[in-house]
Amino acid sequence: MSVFISGATGFIAQHIVGQLLEQDYKVIASARNETKANELSKNFNNSNLTVVVTGDISKLDAFDSAFKQYGSEIKYVIHAASPVLFEVESTEKDILIPAVNGTKGILESIKKYAANTVERIVMTSSVAALSTYPESLDPKAVANEDSWNTYTWESAQISGGNAYFGSKKFAERYLWDFLEENKDNLKIKATTVMPVFVFGPQMFDSSVKPKLNLSCEVINSLIHTPIDGEISPMLGKFIHVKDVAKAHVLAMQRDDLIGKRLIVSEDNFNSQDILNYLNEDFPVLKGKIPVGNPDQSAEGKPSKDITYDNSRSRELLGFKFRSLKEAIDDTAAQVLKHEGRI
Ligand code: NDP
The missing domain is CATH 3.40.50.720 (NAD(P)-binding Rossmann-like Domain)
Incomplete structure (x- = not known):
């Protein structure tokens, strides 16, 4: 079937x-x-x-x-x-x-x-x-x-x-x-x-386009924000x-x-979390994208927007969700590889 x-x-x-x-x-x-x-x-x-x-x-x-x-x-x-x-x-x-x-x-x-x-x-x-x-x-x-x-x-x-x-x-x-x-x-x-x-990554590298699907574009746009560019504020899970x-x-x-x-849902994130992981984990981006205020991260902190209480779903599903670092690094690595930058 x-x-x-x-x-x-x-x-x-x-x-x-x-x-x-x-x-x-x-x-x-x-x-x-x-x-x-x-x-x-x-x-x-x-x-x-x-x-x-x-x-x-x-x-x-x-x-x-x-x-x-x-x-x-x-x-x-x-x-x-x-x-x-x-x-x-x-x-x-x-x-x-x-x-x-x-x-x-x-x-x-x-x-x-x-x-x-x-x-x-x-x-x-x-x-x-x-x-x-x-x-x-x-x-x-x-x-x-x-x-x-x-x-x-x-x-x-x-x-x-x-x-x-x-x-x-x-x-x-x-x-x-x-x-x-x-x-x-x-x-x-x-x-x-x-x-x-x-x-996370597109299933196939050939799907990496200058503009990604709506959610991954949040990371993609920060990868391509110049060091003196405006950081689009983003807060969510x-x-x-x-x-x-x-x-x-x-x-x-x-x-x-x-x-x-x-x-x-795993945890909170904001634009700063994304910039922090991009700057820490991809030396090629250092000096190319904004640093922002590294202390202003949202991960692991009390929520500054709505809380989605998913304790029942987590228990029912019974597996550990991947981390923010993994989600950002997987997305960015595929984009940067596709652009020949790593
Ligand atoms: P995508 O835009 O990548 O996928 C949407 C899919 O729906 C595509 O295959 C698209 O076809 C198809 N589709 C949309 N409108 C039409 C239409 N009018 N006629 C025919 N096909 C259509 O988005 P995601 O993979 O991110 O989203 C998939 C699902 O997950 C959606 O239901 C979305 O609401 C939900 N979701 C996504 C989240 C996210 O952060 N990405 C968060 C929460 C929920 P085509 O490729 O031709 O456009």
């Missing part, structure tokens, strides 16, 4: 595909278009991987042909496709609709063509589903696995950031509500994974991409994770 993974060309999903193939699963991976599908097949070069094309997931029938063709062999579904963008022309058309329709579409395709075969679905949600944007900057705010943000479809349209937070809640809620409404005729059990900022991928695979495999919302 196979695993179907949506948005497989994405930063996180490629690592999930990699871990699934390492464990000898047969994987059916979806890409937005033919060019991206071909590149993914070529990079993995693995006979256990089949890549299908969905087009834009805003179309409710985007997943129909894949499930019509392969539904009878799909036991697990990992739904990772969703827009990860803040700067858009239309918050509704470019963020909210694809996120929600992608989730509706994949669930309807499963119901139509794979109701008897799919047993588990793991969806990539986000801590964005847990809190509102301004609240997430408040050091007194705490969210945990039971929290939901308060965005409405209207308030989510005010800005790209609001729309992203709203999109993650609406899509995840749709999943839980759909399974509840269909519990008498579908045997599917779900788990959601809610990462914070995901750092991080997790290594390999740990996010591992959490998805475990969520798919382990019965004790059924019905859970898993927050994957």
Whole structure:
């Protein structure tokens, strides 16, 4: 039996595909278009991987042909496709609709063509589903696995950031509500994974571009900030991409994770932490990027923004997450190697 993974060309999903193939699963991976599908097949070069094309997931029938063709062999579904963008022309058309329709579409395709075969679905949600944007900057705010943000479809349209937070809640809620409404005729059990900022290397060096995916770009932009340049202030929590991928695979495999919302977050970081590791660990960057104020780090200190209390998720998952040093160094080393600087 196979695993179907949506948005497989994405930063996180490629690592999930990699871990699934390492464990000898047969994987059916979806890409937005033919060019991206071909590149993914070529990079993995693995006979256990089949890549299908969905087009834009805003179309409710985007997943129909894949499930019509392969539904009878799909036991697990990992739904990772969703827009990860803040700067858009239309918050509704470019963020909210694809996120929600992608989730509706994949669930309807499963119901139509794979109701008897799919047993588990793991969806990539986000801590964005847990809190509102301004609240997430408040050091007194705490969210945990039971929290939901308060965005409405209207308030989510005010800005790209609001729309992203709203999109993650609406899509995840749709999943839980759909399974509840269909519990008498579908045997599917779900788990959601809610990462914070995901750092780490791209699965393949060829994916290193001048601008990286939204979360890794936080590190990439500091690697390329001149010594007298302005440091873009950044404060948040991080997790290594390999740990996010591992959490998805475990969520798919382990019965004790059924019905859970898993927050994957290791520690606080800010721009200064990133500069500190870049300056300490990459001599080639010394004198080229800002030093900042090395004492103003956030790692291991009380949170200056929202606290995501993920003690339940950590205990359930039961493995140690990688450190900030590893997440930053893995990201930076790949970029600097690609640029021929190390
Ligand atoms: P990427 O942008 O790298 O991956 C997103 C994937 O979704 C890509 O395959 C993309 O296809 C696909 N996709 C997006 N919109 C559409 C669309 N309209 N039609 C078809 N395909 C679409 O982001 P990440 O890997 O970082 O994110 C993956 C998931 O993880 C998302 O659900 C995101 O919300 C979640 N997440 C990410 C975090 C992070 O820090 N990176 C933190 C928390 C959650 P294409 O390549 O063609 O654009």
